[in-house]
Amino acid sequence: MDQPSINNIVLEVSGLKKSFGDFHILSGANLELREKENIVILGHSGTGKSVLFKCIVRLIEPDAGDINVLGENILALKDEKLTELRIKIGYVFQGGALYDSMSVRDNLEFPLKHTKGPGRSQAELNELVEEALSNVGLIKSIDKMPSELSGGMMKRIGLARTLIQKPNILLYDEPTTGLDPVTSGEISELILKVQEDYNTSSLIISHDIKCIEITANQVRVLKEGKFEAGGTLDEMKHHEDPFVNSFFK
Amino acid sequence: MAGRTGIKDTISDFLIGVGDIGSFISTIFYNFLKHGINIQELSKQCYRIGNKTLPLISITGFILGLVLTLQSGPTLAKFGAESMLPGMVSLSIIREIGPVIVALIVAGKVGSGIGAELASMRVTEQLDAMEVSGTNPISFVVTTRVIGVSIMLPLLVLYADAFSILGSYISASAAYNISLEAFMHKAFDVIHYADLIPTIIKTFFFGFAIGLIGAYKGYYAKRGTEGVGEAANSAVVLSSISIFIIDLIAVQVSHIIS
Numbered sequence: 001m002d003q004p005s006i007n008n009i010v011l012e013v014s015g016l017k018k019s020f021g022d023f024h025i026l027s028g029a030n031l032e033l034r035e036k037e038n039i040v041i042l043g044h045s046g047t048g049k050s051v052l053f054k055c056i057v058r059l060i061e062p063d064a065g066d067i068n069v070l071g072e073n074i075l076a077l078k079d080e081k082l083t084e085l086r087i088k089i090g091y092v093f094q095g096g097a098l099y100d101s102m103s104v105r106d107n108l109e110f111p112l113k114h115t116k117g118p119g120r121s122q123a124e125l126n127e128l129v130e131e132a133l134s135n136v137g138l139i140k141s142i143d144k145m146p147s148e149l150s151g152g153m154m155k156r157i158g159l160a161r162t163l164i165q166k167p168n169i170l171l172y173d174e175p176t177t178g179l180d181p182v183t184s185g186e187i188s189e190l191i192l193k194v195q196e197d198y199n200t201s202s203l204i205i206s207h208d209i210k211c212i213e214i215t216a217n218q219v220r221v222l223k224e225g226k227f228e229a230g231g232t233l234d235e236m237k238h239h240e241d242p243f244v245n246s247f248f249k
Numbered sequence: 250m251a252g253r254t255g256i257k258d259t260i261s262d263f264l265i266g267v268g269d270i271g272s273f274i275s276t277i278f279y280n281f282l283k284h285g286i287n288i289q290e291l292s293k294q295c296y297r298i299g300n301k302t303l304p305l306i307s308i309t310g311f312i313l314g315l316v317l318t319l320q321s322g323p324t325l326a327k328f329g330a331e332s333m334l335p336g337m338v339s340l341s342i343i344r345e346i347g348p349v350i351v352a353l354i355v356a357g358k359v360g361s362g363i364g365a366e367l368a369s370m371r372v373t374e375q376l377d378a379m380e381v382s383g384t385n386p387i388s389f390v391v392t393t394r395v396i397g398v399s400i401m402l403p404l405l406v407l408y409a410d411a412f413s414i415l416g417s418y419i420s421a422s423a424a425y426n427i428s429l430e431a432f433m434h435k436a437f438d439v440i441h442y443a444d445l446i447p448t449i450i451k452t453f454f455f456g457f458a459i460g461l462i463g464a465y466k467g468y469y470a471k472r473g474t475e476g477v478g479e480a481a482n483s484a485v486v487l488s489s490i491s492i493f494i495i496d497l498i499a500v501q502v503s504h505i506i507s
């Protein structure tokens with residue numbers, strides 16, 4: 001993927017530390033994400049990739065460090081201010097995390113109905129839901145229940161539910177894991193399309209080389225709680241460190 | 250030494266658990282006072298709780314009254330006190346047996362359901378998704394369920410009591426040829442508001458404990474499918490124990506007040 005021109009930083013993580021008991025997950029991670037940039041994060045299981053995402057949206061409180069999102073220190077925010085900023089960060093969960101007691105339509109309406117914002121009529125809600133579903137190519141599934149959907153469809157609808165709140169930053173937690181190569185390619189293309197349509201910046205956790213090739217402007221490798229290396233996909237493929245290199249073999 | 254360490258750990262775990270549940274209660278109240286409650290979701294939960302338990306409670310209540318009358322009748326007859334049967338059965342059902350039996354049924358059916366549902370939402374990251382999309386899961390998911398059980402349990406107990414008294418009448422009518430009018434007159438002659446109000450208050454607390462424990466166990470479930478089963482199971486066990494403890498306290502308090 002082409003490199004974006006130098007843009008403003010939308011997300012900055014510095015010196016982030018998080019431990020669970022004696023187990024140090026993040027030990028001083030630093031990261032910068034710029035406008036319209038897609039960064040893919042690589043790392044072995046248990047190196048803290050998902051913990052990093054959860055710290056960014058404060059589902060987990062870090063032990064130390066700073067996280068700046070769209071110019072605001074998210075760690076210093078409380079209640080309404082935190083909620084407002086969280087809405088600007090869309091989190092696409094690994095399995096979609098759809099509310100299984102609700103239909104696809106209700107899943108998409110839920111964040112619009114239950115967060116503070118402009119009061120919307122049912123016609124406006126319908127329009128927004130249909131637009132989001134069209135963007136992920138699943139308008140026909142509007143009245144289905146999550147149990148009737150495949151893994152790939154759930155991921156797409158999870159993305160649609162995130163997009164309906166028009167976020168500035170998207171965090172994708174393994175968006176193509178567990179999918180067949182064709183669906184995986186479709187999801188990767190969708191990530192790119194979303195970036196173009198919604199002008200978003202994205203952090204993507206992935207081990208799928210095809211997904212990385214399609215989506216990444218930059219690649220960062222997480223090792224022992226710190227970002228070990230970073231660069232474009234080509235730079236990383238020819239990196240001198242065998243650890244970094246091993247991800248592309 | 251190992252035994253002493255084991256006891257120390259158990260006490261420590263118990264105290265941490267008490268602290269955690271205390272903090273959970275304060276979070277629920279804080280969110281309730283700050284954000285109020287989603288009436289639509291509360292109504293949905295009340296409907297689900299009633300819908301889930303009504304058939305079972307109807308049958309259990311009916312059989313309870315029937316059996317209690319069949320078992321007490323011969324003993325009272327020995328003393329020539331058959332006429333006291335409707336009053337004795339209805340009073341024991343309304344004051345004690347009805348509330349405890351219905352609460353145990355609701356703990357098994359609803360408490361375990363809340364535990365399993367929330368644990369499943371935790372495991373599949375639905376609670377996390379709700380939180381990052383700007384909806385407070387404590388307000389939307391937990392408070393509505395806890396308040397829902399607290400409201401519904403007293404109503405379900407009154408409903409089951411009515412079925413028990415009906416069962417008792419059918420049994421008494423068959424065995425002692427007593428008319429409906431005479432049965433009801435004798436049954437309600439001994440029941441006063443002083444019997445009903447403590448029962449309603451007590452069952453409200455039973456409901457609160459069932460909802461709270463189910464929600465707590467589910468909300469903090471460990472990851473994985475094992476955590477779902479464990480949450481449902483421990484919700485039933487702890488709710489059942491708490492029902493007996495609350496009942497014991499309620500009896501003592503009502504004795505002191507009266």
